[in-house]
Amino acid sequence: MSPELATLALFGSMFVLVMLGLPLAFAIGGVGLTFAYFLWGFDGTKIVAIQSLGIMRSTILLALPLFILMANFLRESGIADDLYELMYGLLGRVRGGLAVGTVGICTIFAAMAGISGAATVTMGLIALPSMLKRGYGKTLAIGSICAGGALGILIPPSVVMIIYGVMAKVSVGRLFAGGVFPGLLLATLFIIYILIRAHFNPELGPSLPPEERVPLRKMLPKFKALIFPMAIVFAVLGSIFTGIATPTEAAAVGAFSAIISTALSRKLKWSLVREASTETLRLTAMILWIVIAASWFSATYSAVGGPQFVSQFIQSLGVSRWIVLIGIQFLLIILGMVMETTGIIMITVPVFLPLIKAFGFDPLWFGILFVVNMEMGLLTPPFGVNLFYLKGIVPKGVSMGDVYRSIIPFVLLQLVGLIIIMIFPQIATFLPDFIFSR
Amino acid sequence: MVKKFVQVTDKVGKWSGEIIAPLALLYMAILMFEIIARYFFNAPTKWAHEMSTFIFGAQFMLGGAYCFWRGSMVNVEIFRERMSLRAGAILDAVIFLIPLGIIILMIWLGGEFFLKSLSKLEHTNTEFGPPLYPLRGIIPLAAFLLLTQVVAKFVRDLHTAITGEPLR
Numbered sequence: 001m002s003p004e005l006a007t008l009a010l011f012g013s014m015f016v017l018v019m020l021g022l023p024l025a026f027a028i029g030g031v032g033l034t035f036a037y038f039l040w041g042f043d044g045t046k047i048v049a050i051q052s053l054g055i056m057r058s059t060i061l062l063a064l065p066l067f068i069l070m071a072n073f074l075r076e077s078g079i080a081d082d083l084y085e086l087m088y089g090l091l092g093r094v095r096g097g098l099a100v101g102t103v104g105i106c107t108i109f110a111a112m113a114g115i116s117g118a119a120t121v122t123m124g125l126i127a128l129p130s131m132l133k134r135g136y137g138k139t140l141a142i143g144s145i146c147a148g149g150a151l152g153i154l155i156p157p158s159v160v161m162i163i164y165g166v167m168a169k170v171s172v173g174r175l176f177a178g179g180v181f182p183g184l185l186l187a188t189l190f191i192i193y194i195l196i197r198a199h200f201n202p203e204l205g206p207s208l209p210p211e212e213r214v215p216l217r218k219m220l221p222k223f224k225a226l227i228f229p230m231a232i233v234f235a236v237l238g239s240i241f242t243g244i245a246t247p248t249e250a251a252a253v254g255a256f257s258a259i260i261s262t263a264l265s266r267k268l269k270w271s272l273v274r275e276a277s278t279e280t281l282r283l284t285a286m287i288l289w290i291v292i293a294a295s296w297f298s299a300t301y302s303a304v305g306g307p308q309f310v311s312q313f314i315q316s317l318g319v320s321r322w323i324v325l326i327g328i329q330f331l332l333i334i335l336g337m338v339m340e341t342t343g344i345i346m347i348t349v350p351v352f353l354p355l356i357k358a359f360g361f362d363p364l365w366f367g368i369l370f371v372v373n374m375e376m377g378l379l380t381p382p383f384g385v386n387l388f389y390l391k392g393i394v395p396k397g398v399s400m401g402d403v404y405r406s407i408i409p410f411v412l413l414q415l416v417g418l419i420i421i422m423i424f425p426q427i428a429t430f431l432p433d434f435i436f437s438r
Numbered sequence: 439m440v441k442k443f444v445q446v447t448d449k450v451g452k453w454s455g456e457i458i459a460p461l462a463l464l465y466m467a468i469l470m471f472e473i474i475a476r477y478f479f480n481a482p483t484k485w486a487h488e489m490s491t492f493i494f495g496a497q498f499m500l501g502g503a504y505c506f507w508r509g510s511m512v513n514v515e516i517f518r519e520r521m522s523l524r525a526g527a528i529l530d531a532v533i534f535l536i537p538l539g540i541i542i543l544m545i546w547l548g549g550e551f552f553l554k555s556l557s558k559l560e561h562t563n564t565e566f567g568p569p570l571y572p573l574r575g576i577i578p579l580a581a582f583l584l585l586t587q588v589v590a591k592f593v594r595d596l597h598t599a600i601t602g603e604p605l606r
Contacts, residue, residue, distance in 0.1 A: 017536070019517060021508075021518045021526075021529065022534070022536060023511035023537075026536055026540060027536070030539065033540060045543050046547055046551075049544070049551045052548075052577055053574060054494075055498060056576070058489045058495075059490075061494075065462055065465075065498070115519075119575065159494045248487075249473055251472070252466050252469035253470070256470055265606050274456070275464070277460050277462050278456060281458065281459040281497065282496070282499045282501075282510050284498050285498045285502050285505035285510075286511065289505065293540075363535060
């Protein structure tokens with residue numbers, strides 16, 4: 001089978017099956033195995049056992065369940081409540097302050113947890129009712145939570161970066177370092193936007209009336225809410241960046257310290273352990289079955305020469321490499337709207353990475369752009385995972401239409417951030433080069 | 439009879455997950471042990487990383503059935519929302535023949551690899567070098583667990599397709 005035909009047939013049939021409602025893992029895996037059978041007979045389908053075992057023995061992927069476990073415990077640890085109280089006292093007097101603080105807490109959470117769901121659900125439960133009660137506009141309140149929560153995959157640690165790192169053979173530690181400044185850039189853009197909107201439309205984010213403000217000197221003891229999160233961030237990211245621990249070991253330390261934090265706030269019960277571990281298993285199995293099925297698909301597609309064909313075909317078009325890069329990202333954003341992140345990484349990275357390298361782009365920098373593209377996907381319907389998280393917990397009087405409307409300005413801000421990182425690659429590459437140059 | 443079967447598979451889905459989920463605490467503990475042994479006692483282990491990875495590999499593989507039972511295998515529902523219950527069930531009964539095929543291959547070929555590995559008592563080629571056949575055996579076992587869930591879904595869809603009502 002020629003690579004052109006294989007490309008069309010493999011991706012076409014997978015797309016049809018996904019649209020018909022077959023779970024992604026089965027659609028990708030089924031197409032991969034079926035083509036392997038028709039191309040090489042029964043022997044070709046042995047990838048079903050060979051590829052799977054390779055993934056089951058991947059120590060770097062072991063970081064995934066540990067970071068997810070960490071997030072599931074952190075959600076119950078009460079850290080978010082304490083942080084919200086601190087932020088409420090400090091920023092409540094500022095117009096839009098509670099939404100700004102929400103983005104701030106999401107940023108701290110993102111630096112502790114590797115998934116977007118942790119901050120989105122926690123802040124949806126704590127900050128959303130509080131903001132609505134103080135008369136904040138629905139769209140500003142919801143938008144800040146969704147967009148802030150999505151920072152979880154860009155600010156390290158990040159489950160998405162681990163999967164990208166494995167597929168693109170880029171060091172996960174370097175990717176983590178690369179996400180720091182882009183993540184802070186996006187958080188800053190969100191905060192500036194909120195402040196400007198609330199300044200000109202105070203009814204969107206009214207400042208607290210004087211009698212509800214907490215005097216600043218009473219706030220001092222509340223600063224201890226920052227101690228534990230800072231310690232976790234320092235232990236987890238610090239040990240990865242200094243090279244003391246591998247991301248997997250650091251994830252174990254993170255999960256362990258998250259359990260300790262629930263114990264310290266006297267919330268550690270058997271029911272919590274059960275809940276956190278089954279939730280972790282559910283999400284881990286979901287991600288890794290897609291990874292496994294996609295590995296069958298990629299093995300088949302690579303064997304027919306698909307990636308080389310795509311790379312040569314696009315290079316033969318003779319268009320500027322920047323047009324190609326923008327085109328790839330456009331496609332990624334579209335895919336992000338309809339597909340789950342793991343699946344997108346697994347099927348697009350093997351196809352696009354040779355092209356990115358051939359054009360002389362840095363795979364690390366491309367990885368960061370990739371993650372920002374995925375972040376936009378988290379916020380955009382029909383398959384915006386963060387919107388689903390919020391759908392389950394919004395208070396009465398908030399419709400799904402409100403949620404969709406609220407994310408529009410934030411998706412545009414993500415786009416602005418993306419363009420800035422494209423024009424100034426140093427934002428992503430400076431820190432990893434600085435840390436790992438020794 | 440049909441009802442009984444579905445009840446049993448539901449229990450398999452639920453309990454397979456409940457039992458293996460706490461293994462996450464085990465591999466976390468093994469890694470913590472390694473870190474402490476290495477940094478505080480300057481005595482790194484040979485086995486911690488491979489051991490914890492093996493447990494993880496077995497866990498998420500076996501967890502496929504639980505994930506499916508919880509309805510967490512991601513799917514797109516753009517067209518599904520516009521279909522009647524019956525039409526959706528008929529469509530599912532047809533397209534879920536694909537996972538059925540995958541599972542049969544996993545059991546068959548995975549089982550073949552397992553038996554071959556077992557017959558020569560295959561070990562990994564690392565310094566620790568634990569036996570590899572248990573991990574190879576997990577693949578057909580995990581596929582069998584998932585099979586119970588996929589067949590249960592097939593039975594449910596068939597019931598809906600014939601009677602027009604979901605099986606309760």
